[in-house]
Amino acid sequence: MIKPLLLLAAALACGPLQAAEPFPGRPITLVVPQPAGGAADALARSLGEEMGRRLGTTFIVENKPGASGMLGTNVVARARPDGHTLLVTNSTPVLTLPYMFDKVPYDVNRDLRFVTQISSGQLVLVVNHEIPAHNMKEFMEWAARNRGKVNYGSFGVGTSGHLVASYLSHSRNLDMTHVPFKGEVPLIQELVGGRISWGFTTLGPVVPHLQTGRLRALAVIADQRPKELPDVPTMAEAGMKDPEFKPMGWFAVLAPAGMPEAVSKRLEKEARAAIATPEMQARIQAYGMDAIGNSAEDARKEYELLAPVVERMVKTSGAKLE
Template identity: 35%
Template sequence: MARLPALLTMSTLPGNPIMRSLRLLLALAAFACAPAAFAQAYPSKPVRIIVPYPAGGPVDALARRLAESLRTQTGQPFLVDNRGGASGSLGADAVAKAAPDGHTLLLTIPDPLINAASTLRQLPYDPHKDFAFITQVATTGVVLMANPDLKARSLSDLERAGRAHASGLSFGSWGPGSLPHVIGQAMVQKSGVNFVHVPYRGAAPALQDLLGRQIGFAFGPANLAAQYAQKGQVSVIAVTGKRRSSLLPEVPTFAEQGYGTPPFLLTAWMGLLAPAGTPAAIIDTLHRQVGAALKDPGFLGFLASLGAEPVGSTAAQFRQDFEREFPLVNQLIQSTGLTPE
C-alpha cells in the first residue's frame, strides 16, 4: 500500500474532526476580533451630524462644536447638516432611514422623539425602534423672553399684558408640539389668558421675530437671553427646571413664580443618536469620543457659555431616560388639549 504524501496525513484530510475543530476555532477567533477591528476602522469617511433645526440655534451651536472635537479626535470630517421642519421630524426621519454604519448621526432635543408622537398625525418613524441611543451630551433650561414693549418683568406681568390684548398675545415656539408650545399651552390652562401660538421652524427664526417685536414672547437658550437682555432687546421672565440658570442667576424659575407643575420643570436635553442596527462597537466608540470632549476644559467652557450642563450618559441610561420621559411628556401634551396637526 502506497504511503500518503507527507503533506497529506490523516490529520489534514478535509473530513478529519481535528481539522474541522481547528477551522471552527479560527472562525470564532476572527468573529470575536471583528467588532474591535470595525471600531478601529471607524469612521472610514466623513460623518454627517443631522440637526433637525435651522442653523443659528443652540442645538446647531452644540453640533458644530462637537463636530470640531470629533474631527480632531478621529481625523475625519464631521459635517453638520441642518434639516429643519415638521417639529424636527424631517431631520430625524433622514437619520432613521440612513445606513446603520455610524456615518449619519442625529443631534437633537427631545421634541422629534417624544413630543412629536402626540402632536403630528403621522410620524414616518418609530422613536422606540428606529434609533440607537448613544449619549445625552448636555441639558439646559428653557428661558421665556418677552417683547420689551410689554413692560413685563414677571409671569404675573405677562398675564396682565395678555389680558390687555383683546385678540390674544402671541408667542413663538420652534414648532408644533415643541417644549415651548407645551409650556405656552400649559400657561393658557393655568392663567386663563389667551396666549396665541405661532409655530416656527426652529428657535432662531422665532427669536428673530421676537427681536423684531412681531410677537409677544418666545423661548430660547440662556446665553441668547442674557445677550439680548443686556442690549435691552428682550425682558427675561422665567426659566424652566428646578434651578436658576448660572448665566441668569437673577431670573426666577417658573416654579418660583407659582408655575410649579411638571411642564414648567422640564429641561431640554441634547442627545446623540444613530440609526437602529448601528454596530455596538461604533456606538461605544462614539460614546467614548463624546466622553473625551466632555473632559476637555474648552468644551466644558463652551457648554457653560450656553447655560448648559454636561451629561455624558451611557447608551443604556439615555434610553432609560427616554422611555421614562416619553409617557410623561405625552400625557402632559394631551392634558393641555393640543391636537395632532
C-alpha cells in the same frame, strides 16, 4: 478523518471566514437633520473635532434637513449599525414629532439607541417692558385679569416654546392666543415692538434686549439659574413645579439600533469624555446651554420620562403637522 473533512468542506462552501470590522475602521459620519449654521450643526462639528482626536479618525458632518428633521433622522435609523453613522440632533425629531404627525418613518424605541445627551437648552419667559409684571406672581395675576385678551408668540407650531406656553395658558385657564412665527428672530422683533405680549425664547438671542430694558425676563426653564441671569428664578423656584416646566429642549447623539455593545460603549465613553473637556464645555456655554454628557442608559431614561409629558402637551396645544 471523514468527519473533519466534511466540516472543512461545509465551511468552505459558506465562503471565506470574515473577521469583524475594526472600530473605527473608517471615517464616522455625524448626520444632522437640521440646516447648517444652527445649534445642532455647531455642536456636531465641535463634538466631531474632540471625538476625532480621541478615536484617531475623521468625523464628517452631513446636514440632511427636511420633513421637520425626520429625513435625516430616518437616514440614521436605517443605516448599518456599525458605529460609523450617528445622529446629532435636537430633541424635536425624536421627542416631539412622533406625537405631531399621524405617521413618522421610524420608531425611536425600535430603530434608534441613545449614545449620550450633549446639552440642554434654556427657555426664558420674557415680557415686553410695558407689561406690568416683574415676577411670575405678578404675571399670572395680570394674565388672569386680562383673560382672553393676551397673546403670546412662539418660534413655530410644535416648538418647545409653543408647547410650554400653550400648557401654561390651558393649565391656568388663561385663554391666551398663540401667534406663531417662522423662527426666533421675528418673534423677538415682535416682542420688542410690543405687538406680542410675551413668549418663551432661548437665552442667547434675547440677552441684548434684556440689557436694554426693552424686554424683561421673569423665569427660566432650566435646572439652575443661568450665569447670565443670576437674579431670574427657575420656573420651579417661582412656584411653577409642573413636570411640563422641566427642560425638554436637549441635544443628543443617537445611533442605529442593533449596534454591537462594545462599539456602543466605546462611542459613549469617548463622547462623554469629549463633552467633559474644557473646550467643549466652553463651546456649549457659549451657545447658551448646559452641558450634560450622561450615560446612554440615563439618556434613555430621560427620554422615557419626558415622552409622556410631551405627548400630553402636544394634545393640549392641538399642534398637528402633515
